[in-house]
Amino acid sequence: MATVSFKNVCKNFGDQEVVKNLNLEIEDQEFIVLVGPSGCGKSTSLRMLAGLEEITSGDILIGDTKVNDMEPKDRDIAMVFQNYALYPHMNVYDNMAFGLKLRKHSASEIERQVNEAATILGIEHLLERKPKELSGGQRQRVAIGRAIVREPKVFLMDEPLSNLDAKLRVQMRAELAKLHQKLKTTCIYVTHDQTEAMTMGDRIVVMKDGVVQQVASPSELYNSPNNIFVAGFIGSPAMNFIDCKVKQHNGQTYLVNEDGFSYLIDNQLADYNDKEVVFGIRPEDISYDTTDTPKENCQQVRVDVVENLGAETLLYVSFGEQSVVCRFMGAPKHSVGNNINIALNPNRYYIFDKETGNSLLK
Amino acid sequence: MAKDKLTTRKIVTRVLILTALTIAMVWALLPIVWMVLSSLKTEAGMFSMPPKFIFKPTFSTYAFMFDEGNFGQFLNNSLIAAGSSTVVALLLGTFGGYALARGNYRGKKHIAFWIISTRMTPIAAAIVPLYLIFANFHLIGSTFGLVVAYTTFNLPFALWMMMTFFAELPPDMEHAAMVDGATKFQAFYRIALPQVAPGLVATGILCLMFAWNDFAFASVFTGHDTQTIPVAASLLVSQTGIAWGQAMATGTVIILPMVIAGLAVRKYLVRGLSMGAVK
Numbered sequence: 001m002a003t004v005s006f007k008n009v010c011k012n013f014g015d016q017e018v019v020k021n022l023n024l025e026i027e028d029q030e031f032i033v034l035v036g037p038s039g040c041g042k043s044t045s046l047r048m049l050a051g052l053e054e055i056t057s058g059d060i061l062i063g064d065t066k067v068n069d070m071e072p073k074d075r076d077i078a079m080v081f082q083n084y085a086l087y088p089h090m091n092v093y094d095n096m097a098f099g100l101k102l103r104k105h106s107a108s109e110i111e112r113q114v115n116e117a118a119t120i121l122g123i124e125h126l127l128e129r130k131p132k133e134l135s136g137g138q139r140q141r142v143a144i145g146r147a148i149v150r151e152p153k154v155f156l157m158d159e160p161l162s163n164l165d166a167k168l169r170v171q172m173r174a175e176l177a178k179l180h181q182k183l184k185t186t187c188i189y190v191t192h193d194q195t196e197a198m199t200m201g202d203r204i205v206v207m208k209d210g211v212v213q214q215v216a217s218p219s220e221l222y223n224s225p226n227n228i229f230v231a232g233f234i235g236s237p238a239m240n241f242i243d244c245k246v247k248q249h250n251g252q253t254y255l256v257n258e259d260g261f262s263y264l265i266d267n268q269l270a271d272y273n274d275k276e277v278v279f280g281i282r283p284e285d286i287s288y289d290t291t292d293t294p295k296e297n298c299q300q301v302r303v304d305v306v307e308n309l310g311a312e313t314l315l316y317v318s319f320g321e322q323s324v325v326c327r328f329m330g331a332p333k334h335s336v337g338n339n340i341n342i343a344l345n346p347n348r349y350y351i352f353d354k355e356t357g358n359s360l361l362k
Numbered sequence: 363m364a365k366d367k368l369t370t371r372k373i374v375t376r377v378l379i380l381t382a383l384t385i386a387m388v389w390a391l392l393p394i395v396w397m398v399l400s401s402l403k404t405e406a407g408m409f410s411m412p413p414k415f416i417f418k419p420t421f422s423t424y425a426f427m428f429d430e431g432n433f434g435q436f437l438n439n440s441l442i443a444a445g446s447s448t449v450v451a452l453l454l455g456t457f458g459g460y461a462l463a464r465g466n467y468r469g470k471k472h473i474a475f476w477i478i479s480t481r482m483t484p485i486a487a488a489i490v491p492l493y494l495i496f497a498n499f500h501l502i503g504s505t506f507g508l509v510v511a512y513t514t515f516n517l518p519f520a521l522w523m524m525m526t527f528f529a530e531l532p533p534d535m536e537h538a539a540m541v542d543g544a545t546k547f548q549a550f551y552r553i554a555l556p557q558v559a560p561g562l563v564a565t566g567i568l569c570l571m572f573a574w575n576d577f578a579f580a581s582v583f584t585g586h587d588t589q590t591i592p593v594a595a596s597l598l599v600s601q602t603g604i605a606w607g608q609a610m611a612t613g614t615v616i617i618l619p620m621v622i623a624g625l626a627v628r629k630y631l632v633r634g635l636s637m638g639a640v641k
Binding site: 050051052071072073075077078079081083085086087088089098099102103146150156 | 532534535537538539540541542543544545548553556557
């Protein structure tokens, strides 16, 4: 077990800067998730930590040891790859024992460790099989087994669940979280799926174009995103964004636009009077029950699409050119073409600078 | 009705395909069968009309070739020249191919193309310069010279083939091995190499065939003692006539090792030659 630090780490491929000045302190026993769209530098960061990718500049430390020029084999890490990367010519037992054999453990010791790891993952009955005789989920377990059997200082996981079908992914997500609670090994997990990030991470690192956008706990990311990118990336369906202007009227501040949008905010935004901003509201913060909401925060809309998900309903509505997604609990109460009044929660909104995209609420 | 029609059509298609395959098979195999059968007949029996397919075989021609002539030595020369060149080409080609597939340096593609371009030289164009070089190093007439000549053609081929096989292998498995505790070399020979084994075998067979079947190099670079079988076979056609019995027996001996090798590794051969074709 160990801490991991990235200090001013940069990575260039030719002229292209893939990771720009990454600074990150990962605590011992922490489960940290790097998340972002493809090409954001999250996998590259992980591979630099593993030693599979050279660092252009900066330092990476595992514990107190600088590992910049250390071979992968000497870093005492284990990694799970997206395509599992099992050794196809070896059976499951040999796949799991490979690292231990290279480290010259005794045969009896290897057998004990492999069996122990296999028991934890419920794959004891598969030890004699070759990878091609396994299902996707079983391969995934073997790949994880190969990682945990060595009891490394740090686990690295590079999109380990993306090749599984949706149902299995949800199941393995929970199992991985359970496994981490049991083993308490520092874990760095890369994914492009914000749901995985939100459900598994103690902390989440949101990256975009090689730059860290925000490092925070899941609830902090959800409730106070630093900028419009994080706000739009975390949460499903994504946050609604409405371009508008700040207007002072009778001593109160409104956000308005030409589509007839108008929303009263309790924040003065004095510097922004008459300037363009982006208003954000999450689908779950919109309600069709307008009784408790001031009429300044309600909006007349037309229903375009109704999606009934059983426990909840997604309503795609519009006014003028603007489309908005709303998420309600329960069965749909409206049908396509209806004109309804929706209440935008007066206390749970976000405002971003139109130019920089940074949050104006802090 | 529609169903019946479909079945008839299927049967016709099947019959046509089988007929075509039979013709192709007879076309390919008849000369070989003819040669093998002839080698087991007496000279008189060889030309009897109509040809006999059932007869009492005689091994007298073979016995004569191995006992009276130098045939055993020619066979030995062929095996040594072709075998050594194949081993050298595979060994260096595997390392070189891996380096070209996995290495990350400038001009990689150009180097790879330059290497394979040397294989594109017609043998006739290479023989004269090679002859001059070999003459300087006193390699004319030696089996070693022949091995060098074969390797100049087999090595670029083997290297290129192995490079393609390694390049098709996802590097993640070697990365996983390195994270697991393997050195780069261990990741190469314990993880990557076993997976391209079919390709290695296929490449080996092709190198072996090139050297084994070669006549041009062997006829120029070998002396009396270092002749290979194809050269020896050519000498059976002389001004005074053709030694038909020996020619047939020599032909049989030439193709036999390749047929056996091909059959022994045909599982790998199919997989190796179709590597990359199936994606």
